[in-house]
Amino acid sequence: MTAPRIVVDVENGVPPWRQVRDQLVRLINGGVLPVGSRLPTIRQLAADLGLAAGTVARAYRELETSGVLTTGRRQGTVVAALPSHAPEPLSAAAAEFVAIARSLGASEGEALNAVRAHYLGE
Known part of the structure; x- marks a missing residue:
């Protein structure tokens, strides 16, 4: 599975996990990642972006907490809903x-x- 178009700039002062989360929100709101879309695994997205797995995990966790993503063993991480309370x-x-x-x-x-x-x- 290819990673969505996410670019992380480690020198801009915004924590990388937040950049990932905010860009995923934009991709979901913009319809690039519609509800039901499967996201790359944490390890895969981290490798694609050159980040630590914990960084991507935090972004995914933030979106899971707000109900935007769900993660299951068989289906992986999937877009569950449009962000409603995302900043x-x-x-x-x-x-x-x-x-x-x-x-x-x-x-x-x-x-x-x-x-x-x-x-x-x-």
């Missing part, structure tokens, strides 16, 4: 940015200015 990707990205900005000691104004500069392409 909105922009909000999740903003939360990650705020955490990083705070860890760097940036003030709210500095953080907002950095976002504005990048948003406007400056």
Whole structure:
């Protein structure tokens, strides 16, 4: 089974498990992975992405907890439902940015200015 189109950037500050989870949510919401689609095994997806199996397992576990995925012995991991309570990707990205900005000691104004500069392409 080939892995869905997921790209993990280990240098962007967002934990890899969250990148995997958020991209799976987008693929499911976008219809690329409809309900009933079988996902790669944890080991296979981890190998395809160059990640530790525990990283992919955490992403799958988060989606199982919210009812988006189910895992069974015979069928493997399958899309069970459309994400309804999954965090909105922009909000999740903003939360990650705020955490990083705070860890760097940036003030709210500095953080907002950095976002504005990048948003406007400056």
